């Protein structure tokens with residue numbers, strides 16, 4: 110039988126090792142997160158999305174390590190465990206509409222697009238927005254819209270959303286994002302801690318419009334740029 114070496118063949122061991130690391134990270138943080146294990150649907154999405162395609166240049170060889178990596182413009186592609194955890198917290202259904210702030214490389218965007226009906230993603234660095242949009246289109250994602258702008262304002266024309274995810278650290282939850290969250294909607298955001306880094310916060314919109322908040326884990330993200338719209 111003739112053997113053909115395809116580029117994706119070298120991915121498989123990398124992905125499988127990464128998935129095992131994710132399972133272990135979920136176990137090791139369970140006491141704080143109150144989540145014992147990754148949802149199989151989230152793991153399957155992580156298996157399907159080739160992270161090496163989102164890391165520029167020579168950094169791609171590190172794509173299967175459970176670390177953030179530089180993507181240019183002083184920004185980073187998030188750590189896979191944090192991507193999996195934040196995705197799981199959103200509790201997506203196949204028809205969910207998701208707003209993402211901080212497209213960056215588009216990796217988290219692709220994971221969301223695997224699990225949700227529509228993903229609306231905003232990136233403040235125009236060059237990153239452009240390259241992520243092109244990359245996601247090339248990879249065949251048809252349920253994603255990317256635009257460049259200040260994500261603190263959200264995407265009012267596409268609201269309400271079932272889920273909102275912010276992948277940069279903010280001093281507090283931008284009010285526009287709360288307004289654009291539908292009933293029962295879930296918002297995940299790193300909020301600056303009094304100490305170093307941020308607390309990953311899950312906020313769920315209640316029937317009376319208030320938010321029920323829970324701190325999930327200490328995290329370290331790049332800062333959310335700019336100020337809230339007034």
Ligand code: SAH
Nearest residue numbers: 186187211213214232233259260276333334
């Ligand atoms: N989730 C992405 C990127 C994480 S880094 C990935 O894994 O690749 C955070 C991203 O948020 C950066 O690309 C940064 O440029 C972007 N960002 C920072 N402030 C923003 C703002 N106000 N609105 C939209 N994007 C913002």
